[in-house]
Structures are given as structure tokens and as C-alpha cells.
Amino acid sequence: MEHAEVVEAVADWFKANKEVVLVTKGYGRGFPSPDITAQFRQGKIALVECKPSDAGGREYMTGLGQSLAYLTFADFSYLAMPEKELNIYQKYFWIKEIGLLSVKENLEVQLFRQATESKVILKREEPRIRGYGYYRDLRPSEIHSILRAIQTERNKQLRLDKNKIENAIWREVLRLRKIQSQKQKNAWILNIKLLLRDLQLINLDDYSLTEDGFRLLQLGTLPDKKPYIDELTRCFLINANYLDIITIMQKLNDQYIGFTTVQDFKEKLAEIMIEEKLATERTNVIRDLQDIPRILKDLNILSDWKKYGLNYRYNINWKRVLAIIR
DNA sequence: GTGTACTTTCAGAACTAGGT
């Protein structure tokens, strides 16, 4: 049983739970990075570490260690693996706080042991209402300009001053766009913060760049823009979890011959995104979808809105997607 | 060409938490 199969099965198991409002795979943080995040109605969060078949004791012990680490920033922690391995190694998983999930050969999931609530949270993971990155307005080249502005300002500072960094971001926005009203400052900075957070390019605590952030900053200065765009695409697909969105788009394309209008397509897409718990009911997925196709087109993942017979559709450039996520 | 559907860009409304 592959790692991805275990992840898929366990994610589905959480989605089936009425109390769960949001399920995301591998999204939200750098290290240590859980395979699944499940968020409950009251805002409590469970993190899951998944392990495949035939991996050797060492890997299952590492999984236990990761699960323990998750208890420092989430309410519940689970370790999931195939039934066979769970039986072999269960004696080592004696720490009762860690929940255990057993995945059968037919990919059916069983709750082997309920997790208990963490008593050791150091820094709580904030509940989210989206299982995909927040995105508004910014173009790929603008993202690079903003990263550069943040890093330039940071290098000037002896002592961290977040306000000055935000002022630097705003100055950069004013340079990039023709904005009339100062009132927009907060909205713009916020939109930028949320995007960079979700792409995992900066730590919001101190505006320090992550490894991905640094890489993008460097790639963006090259004369050839392709490596930058490719890397940014990877961040959107993996870090911001847009891979799940285009997977659902493909499902829709397979299911329907086409769509009468963009609006029709977006409504159907939004409905499934909520069904699949990629967003909560209170998320305005439709509004998000106003901007998401644009960035996917900029990243060369999505075609234009093309006519086929009487209907229309977006096509997904899977060749490129697969090359980038390798 | 022109009306309509779609895209891009800017603006601000609606929450939320904390203080009094």
C-alpha cells in the first residue's frame, strides 16, 4: 500500500465525519509537516501522519515521533498505517494520546484507538476556513517584487520592525499599481500577507523568508523567467494545495461535455469543493474562484475558456502539472 | 461593428477581539 493511498483513504474517512468541516492534505506548515489536517466544527484540529506498507520499523517509529510533535500545535494527533504493520508495531505505540488508524487491504479505515486531547500545545495552529491558499489580484511578477521589497527592508533593519516592513510593501504596491485611496493600504497588505503565508514563502511572525521564499526571490532575478514561474507553480500546487482544485476541475470535465457559462462552471466547482471539505460552508468559494483561474492561467496550468461545439471548458495542462510535482 | 460574457482592478463592508 502506497503512502498516497493511505493518505487518500484516511482523508476520506475524516470527510465522512459530520463534525469535520475541513480536510486538507499536506498543507499549512513547514516542519514538521503532517499528511492530513482535519478541522472540527468547534475549531479543534487533528493532524495525521500516514505511513505505507513494508517500510521497516525505523519509519514507523519516525511516524510516532512526528505524531508526538504534532501535539505541540494541534488538539489531536493520529498515526495511520496499514493493518498488518499496525499489528506488528502497536506495542511500541503505547503513548495513549496518539490516536491510531488502521487501513485495511481494501482501503477501509478503522479507528484503532481514539486520540486524546493535547495538553502540551506550545503554539496553536489557527483554524482556517479554506483548504487552499487565499489568493487575490497579484500577478507572478508582482509576487516577486513584493518578496524583494520585504527582504530589502529586512536587511536594513537592526531590530525587527513589522510596521516598516508593511510600509515597504505598501510603497511597492503603489509603485506597481495606480491606486487612488490610502484606505486600501490595510486590505492590500492583508491580501498579500495571506497569500505569502499560504504559499509558505514567509513566516508572518517576523516576515522572515522561508526556504521556498528565498528560492523564489533568487529565481525571479534571472533573465529567464521560466524557472521562477515553475517554482511558483509548485508552491501554488503543493503548498497552497491548488492541486486539489484542478483535480476537481478535471472530474467536472470528465463528467460534463462542457459548460454553458463560466458562472455555471464555477458554481458546480464550488459545490464540489465544499462537498469534498476543501472549504467550509461559510467560505465564499465563488468569490475565490473569481481570481483563481487567472493565476492558474498565468502559471500556464489552465487554458483559456474555450468553446467546444455548443459548450465551453477550461483545459488543464497535466503534462506541465506532472512535470512540476514530479 | 456591437452587445454580452468574462476578466481585472480598486474600493469598502462586515466581522472580531479587546478595552472601558
Next chain:
DNA sequence: ACCTAGTTCTGAAAGTACAC
């Protein structure tokens, strides 16, 4: 309870392109 500042989300005008 009310105010305020800060955060998050929503709306829509302006611009563009596309079918007819």
C-alpha cells in the same frame, strides 16, 4: 453595552475580448 482598531471577506466598476 459600546467604541475602536485590526483583520477578513465581498462587491462592483472599468476594461477586454469574443461570438454573432
